Amino acid sequence: MTGIVVLIFRILLVLVLYCFLGWCLYILWRDLNQQSALLSRKRLPKLQLEWQKDGSNERREYDIPLVRIGRDPAAECAVLDETISANHARLTYHHGQWWVEDLHSTNGTFLNDERLEMPTVIASGDEVRCGQVSLLVNICQNDWKRER
Numbered sequence: 206m207t208g209i210v211v212l213i214f215r216i217l218l219v220l221v222l223y224c225f226l227g228w229c230l231y232i233l234w235r236d237l238n239q240q241s242a243l244l245s246r247k248r249l250p251k252l253q254l255e256w257q258k259d260g261s262n263e264r265r266e267y268d269i270p271l272v273r274i275g276r277d278p279a280a281e282c283a284v285l286d287e288t289i290s291a292n293h294a295r296l297t298y299h300h301g302q303w304w305v306e307d308l309h310s311t312n313g314t315f316l317n318d319e320r321l322e323m324p325t326v327i328a329s330g331d332e333v334r335c336g337q338v339s340l341l342v343n344i345c346q347n348d349w350k351r352e353r
Contacts (some may be wrong), residue, residue: 226247233283236262246340249298253343254333272296275308288312288336296333302326303344312336 252272255264265282273280278293282293290310297304305312314321315334327333329344 210211249344250297250303252296252303253345254285254339255343256284256338258284262324267296274333274340276348282340284338286336286338289338293335294333296327297324303328303342310335 221327249270253264255262256274261333267281272352273292273295274280274282274284275291275293276285276289277283280292290312291305292308293310293345294314295306295308297306303323303326304324305314305321305327316327317332329342332341333340333342
């Protein structure tokens with residue numbers, strides 16, 4: 206009789222152990238799905254560039270991770286000014302920040318009146334000067350989608 210009780214006790218213990226492991230795996234799977242859903246809703250903050258053109262302010266807004274500034278009409282931010290190279294500068298979003306980089310332009314790229322020698326992080330309110338054109342940078346910080 207005691208052998209049957211020990212066998213039943215062992216079987217119950219194994220069932221409890223498997224239930225516990227199944228519960229742990231379910232919790233891990235659910236947490237992984239929640240994290241992936243949270244990351245999929247994240248998006249990059251919008252970038253606004255504003256500059257003077259023919260006496261009026263020109264403003265453009267971008268929600269893409271790469272914005273090329275230049276005289277080339279194919280550039281995302283095409284500025285028709287003789288002091289700007291065809292591919293003058295590049296704004297990129299990576300590592301959670303916007304960066305500005307000079308593309309070996311003739312007249313140089315300046316961030317807040319300092320010449321750029323390497324890619325540099327930019328923030329809202331910074332001034333990027335390409336040739337003789339100054340672009341005011343505004344980064345919209347609402348980087349989470351509101352809809353579910």
